[in-house]
Amino acid sequence: MAKEHSFDITAKIDLQNFKNAINLVDREVANRYDFKGTTYEVTFKEKEKALILVASSDNKLDALKDIVISKFLKQGLSSKVLDELRVEDASGGTRKATFKVVDYIESKEAKKITADIKKLKLKVTAQIEGDSIRVKGKNLDDLQKVMREIRSGEWEAPLTFENMR
Numbered sequence: 001m002a003k004e005h006s007f008d009i010t011a012k013i014d015l016q017n018f019k020n021a022i023n024l025v026d027r028e029v030a031n032r033y034d035f036k037g038t039t040y041e042v043t044f045k046e047k048e049k050a051l052i053l054v055a056s057s058d059n060k061l062d063a064l065k066d067i068v069i070s071k072f073l074k075q076g077l078s079s080k081v082l083d084e085l086r087v088e089d090a091s092g093g094t095r096k097a098t099f100k101v102v103d104y105i106e107s108k109e110a111k112k113i114t115a116d117i118k119k120l121k122l123k124v125t126a127q128i129e130g131d132s133i134r135v136k137g138k139n140l141d142d143l144q145k146v147m148r149e150i151r152s153g154e155w156e157a158p159l160t161f162e163n164m165r
Helices: 015-031 058-074 107-119 140-152
Strands: 005-010 040-045 050-055 082-090 094-101 124-129 132-137 160-162
Touching (some): 058 094, 124 140
Antiparallel strands (some): 005 132, 040 050
């Protein structure tokens, strides 16, 4: 009797790596010449799952966002972790950008992922379970092909693969 193997496709982020990246951003911006004497702020609201960036101008806000994304990539996080909600004026003539932290797969995208897995015509099953997708199959090679195909696609959520059994 062959054993069935499985893995989960999720969009969970490592919160410790996320916080480390935010701390590294704060340290780098404090040492950068182009930010000397200017107002900036990087705030992570864990309960609301929001990241707020405040800078003195639009150019500084863009530079701050670039620093955040580069630190995320160095910590092994995807740049898709952040979804920009709005950019607005803040107090003191500053600009404020609010980002939503994406750590889930929306149901519409989950359905598209399962449909793409079925189109591969491999002997695997994909099933949506809460905020993850469980992929099962008897052949490990088929599961690895599914992983390769999903990685090569363009998805809005930062997909990760977990619990390979």
